[in-house]
Amino acid sequence: MKRAFVPPADALIAFECAARHSSFTRAAEELHLTQGAVSKQVRHLEDRLGVELFRRVRQRIVLTDAGRLYLHDIRGALDQMTAATRQVMSYAGSEDVLNVAVLPTFGTRWLAPRLVEFQRRHPSAGLNLSVRLQPFDFEAEPFDGAIHHGDPVWAGAIAEPLFPEEVIPVASRAFRDRHGIRTPGDLANVPRLQLATRPLAWKQWFDQAGVETDAAFQGARFEQFVMISEAAVHNAGAALVPRFFVQEELASGRLVRLFDMSLAQQSAYYFVYPENRTMRPVVANFRNWLIEEARSARMDRETMLPG
Structure with missing residues (x-):
């Protein structure tokens, strides 16, 4: 019954696009539809909601107060749907996909330059990296692991030390x-x-x-x-x-x-992953490779002259 209140996605997308451009014509160009089709979808959405979302002012459209509030609320939902769709599409052609949360500088400066070696060893594995700055609940977020800085404490997860x-x-x-x-x-x-x-x-x-x-x-x-x-x-x-x-x-x-x-x-850097995903081969492969890379980096640092 709750889903009965949710309008069709096409109508929501047409509304968001028209609101972003303040124009049915420009929204139609982006969505590869006719101007009339976009206008019709928005009109059907307004009829379904029972409120006016736009005021038509000559050749322009202007959001009403209700339209502005609705745009604010649905934009986040559309972004989440887009992200979820892209993520599930990444599974195409891969035997398994690993979703890892990383700290931005660690991901950019240390992890990213080394990923080619992981991909060489495990060419059938997919890998999605997303930025997270703070610990999160693995039950609520779609991640298989995370790069963590701090203490080796993460609820419901195993913390593998990488380096101090x-x-x-x-x-x-x-x-x-x-x-x-x-x-x-x-x-x-x-x-x-x-x-x-x-x-x-x-x-x-x-x-x-x-x-x-x-x-x-x-x-x-x-x-x-x-x-x-x-x-x-x-x-x-x-x-x-x-x-x-x-x-x-x-x-x-x-x-x-x-x-x-x-x-x-x-504090130190750790690879943390949920206890209930330790049996997934892609998690084990990434964990083993990451620990090996960290060990190699530590040895390089210890043998390198100050400078």
């Missing part, structure tokens, strides 16, 4: 030379870049270096490591970042490591 987070101070060569940075204490007197999710990092680094300063919490604040590293590349300040996130910048010289001293964080 160890941050190093970096800046552009021009920034270093301009400010004459030669000792750890010099960093207390230059612009520093802060990461919102690691508010104590600079204070802990200064404490470890034996530098006393009241300015440890000062500096521009950023939400993600990828933003803070780009700001550092463009001379905005010194930054504390995980070395494996800036390997490319260090190798190219766009960033330089200011001092050999690093700061080991208590």
